[in-house]
Amino acid sequence: MSPKLTGEILRQLRQAMRNCKYFSEPLQAYIIPSGDAHQSEYIAPCDCRREFASGFNGSAGTAIVTEQHAAMWTDGRYFLQASQQMDNNWTLMKMGLKETPSQEDWLISVLPENSKVGVDPWIIAADQWKNMSKALTSAGHSLVAVQDNLIDVVWTDRPERPSTKLRTLGIDYTGMSWQDKVTALRAKMTERKISWFVATALDEIAWLFNLRGGDIEYNPVFFAYCIVGINTIRLFVDLRRLSDPATRKHLQLDSPSKPELIIQTLPYELVYTELQAICAALGPKDKVWICDKASCALTQVIPKAHRSPIPYTPLCLAKAVKNATEIQGMKMAHIKDAVALCELFAWLEKEIPKGTVTEISAADKAEELRSQQRDFVGLSFPTISSVGPNGAIIHYRPLPETNRTLTLNEVYLIDSGAQYVDGTTDVTRTMHFGTPTAFEKECFTYVLKGHIAVSAAVFPNGTKGHLLDSFARAALWESGLDYLHGTGHGVGCFLNVHEGPCGISYKTFADEPLEAGMIVSDEPGYYEDGSFGIRLENVVLVVPVKPKYNYRNRGSLTFEPLTLVPIQVKMMNTELLTQKERDWVNEYHRKCREAVGTELERQGRKEALEWLIRETQPIV
């Protein structure tokens, strides 16, 4: 791929930085964060400002432009991709490496004295604003809010904000009505003496109202804000979306059952002034909950004395713990998803020798097969379909100019998933369709050992995910290997494929204790730059388990795999596995055969069924 030429954009941006029409004084630096006004991870095209300015389109990255420099901070997943997508105007700042300065330290080292650093207060989170502002102030500079987004000023053909049709979800999919969710939220508010709650995260709002949209690709959400009081509910959304009778009925807009469950609907843009009005009428003891990752703009509307910032909201936590209906839906979605993948792998086995399958066509085939399954909505993230050296680019996405052909000689890694109305999937398998090298098998086996160590771990109630991260790495570490990403993330139920507040990572922030009903991914990997990539990912459910003893009656937890796709035995060096690990693989494959085999049979997919049965033969 050739990098985007950004000379002219940067020239215009720097002109805007000097233009006192946008801020009363010239800006010496301008920060372009990754997110939108809801701090979404995936964003709509109209919000891809960092990509517009730099060319780098990974899911994480912050750009800072000064009069002389343009620098991009991103993490290990994107080092290669960012360096390929950006031209020479940009300097890549590799986060996580010792020698890489933080954004604050870098700014302080390059800025002239008493500089003004601008940022759009809607797309910087309140906690980030606070840290950045503190660091800059202590060095004699200041962070300033620029109301007009300066990228939008130079981005003449910026797309419109999407407003897709809303989908209502009944209790058979959600297990709980939106009315009961509001009531549970208010119980938490009352318990903590909170008068108002401002919801800004799109997946939390979608979850609360049992509604889904399609405003952001891969994420079934819709642009909205919501403010819940003890007796009122305000929903801020493009009002044209509420004309559909099914949606009006679902939200009881025309015949509410109880006064405190009346949803007052207001235009999306009015959230700022409405929150101002609410705050103007607050009593001296009134407290307002808002996530500390909400936008700086909205956070600062709430007077400090009334503001009660929280690292994750009660909706975030409630959403993370899936109820029985959601768990059942997730299980069904994963069986359907496994059917599609078994079919894909059986097809690949036949087609690859012909030399006609590429990364892109394999990804397309996977999507086609998934779309044949009931209640399929779309993909849950862009498919990572990567051959040989492309597999070492952790969040690779095949493009025509990078597209490799699948062969019998190289490792193939596919990380993909889908949104079904009953659940969200995310699965990675690494396969070889010829004969893997001893080194490829060795690395695969260490990754498998790590995957099993997490999946089979038994741990006490109340354990945080970061305490399990090293289990995934121990086998790699012992041979001097590692991978530069976390081990797992929370997974939504027909919602975002990445969600908080739980996960499995060496990073310890915003890491809530694991509890039964939470769903996370387990995905260790190994990446040999320029050669191959290995990752092995299941989505797993946290379940109670009863080991031999029960110390202090704390209870224990473990994981149950929801993903049921065979793990290629050909890639394993089974001599490196312990008996326990071999037993785990055999038991896992038995479950795949049982659950997915039954469904393949029901759907009459004979070739895939044969493939499944062959690939799930017990190892000895």
Next chain:
Amino acid sequence: MSPKLTGEILRQLRQAMRNCKYFSEPLQAYIIPSGDAHQSEYIAPCDCRREFASGFNGSAGTAIVTEQHAAMWTDGRYFLQASQQMDNNWTLMKMGLKETPSQEDWLISVLPENSKVGVDPWIIAADQWKNMSKALTSAGHSLVAVQDNLIDVVWTDRPERPSTKLRTLGIDYTGMSWQDKVTALRAKMTERKISWFVATALDEIAWLFNLRGGDIEYNPVFFAYCIVGINTIRLFVDLRRLSDPATRKHLQLDSPSKPELIIQTLPYELVYTELQAICAALGPKDKVWICDKASCALTQVIPKAHRSPIPYTPLCLAKAVKNATEIQGMKMAHIKDAVALCELFAWLEKEIPKGTVTEISAADKAEELRSQQRDFVGLSFPTISSVGPNGAIIHYRPLPETNRTLTLNEVYLIDSGAQYVDGTTDVTRTMHFGTPTAFEKECFTYVLKGHIAVSAAVFPNGTKGHLLDSFARAALWESGLDYLHGTGHGVGCFLNVHEGPCGISYKTFADEPLEAGMIVSDEPGYYEDGSFGIRLENVVLVVPVKPKYNYRNRGSLTFEPLTLVPIQVKMMNTELLTQKERDWVNEYHRKCREAVGTELERQGRKEALEWLIRETQPIV
């Protein structure tokens, strides 16, 4: 043991809280932290205010007294002990349990509106002050500094502050002169543009000047402060201690070599006014380093604009990474210590059947045997010598009223260590002199598996200790068991047996990456309340290791045990061990036999040598 009767003390304390002689308004609550003005873990008798007020003498605990309540927060190590030592006036707050409120939340729940909460600013750390003050302020109360310590007001027979003789350490023990340490500190200050550094931790000051004292039992430190500028050194200490010619020569007080290495000596009490004077003369860009755990009183002398608080000081980090001389000394100290323990265990084997050995006499015997070793100074902490149910009290210390006799029927746990001029030791062994039950063996074996998992772990350079903590627990967790304390702490070299900034714990604060030369303990355990306690502790050195691969040239680390005392095979259920674990035990015992056997032979300790040889037979 019978609890201390505290009714009268609390009555007088509450009277003082209401007395406007000490603070301009009545106090509704008074906080009694654990530490001294240097935030030491072990403290001198004159600083044992929390013990005086409550009777509870564990090493960690914070008391809060209100008009109605008296409450004590302590951690899992001390739940039993605290409940036994405190009378009914006190409520025990078990930290780490979900239902236990934080000190802040509890205060907010019990205080009348607009309350004043008092504390002595010298014995509360700046970071604790900040958190407590913020929480109280947000609830309409305030935290106030009370200059006269209110416990001292009611403590009429409070002991004097000690002022023991100083001991100088030459380069053959320290590996680095104090002049070179000061120069290295100044290089770090210059690199970070810091003009002044205020040292308040006693072990850091002792380490910096290669001096030791005996002011605090078990900790070879002396009461002092130190302020280092780019060209000046101020040492605040009882000046009578500096009359000794050896000390004067060591510090070059009478004939300094270079002007910037002149030590200006001032009385201990003058640190406050001297720091005020330094701060009054600061230039606009001058920055002062002080640990964020230093006293609130001293921290607040430094104007906020000039204050640069750090979670750990450059001395703390430099001290943690032992040089070749210190490592050699630590190794020697551990061999001598093992000689004493082999002798002890051989003696116990003979004496226990007679029914005459008690927890106290065994501890005394251990001390006697250690004191026969060269360069012995004293114990490094109170010996935990515990039989049967007493072993379940994690930081038990035998007292005449709890003293049990060692028998052939109960598990014996001894956690002990010593200060030698060349190094500090800390070792725990759990033994059975008759026949252990299957459950005792099972638990011991899980603990052993955890100990080995940490000790043999290979991990990348830059790994923080908290990422290794779960390795120690995995085998226990798998059976539903656990222990409520961290897995390891940093160990000083002829200094405090507990030191920062590294360690191995599920707690993640102030946890600096492990690097070669650091020394930590590895001490998982299991405690069955009312029945027995098991702990297995070695002091281990972080060493570089070369596994098969070297991912991104990061380099790998592992641990080398410094403690070389046999681990009782009789307590193991060897069937639960993997071949790798059995190999580890055999190799460890081979090393014990080699290093300690040679020394036992040299010292002519035949019975202990025979015991060692028998106890280190390989398991098959």
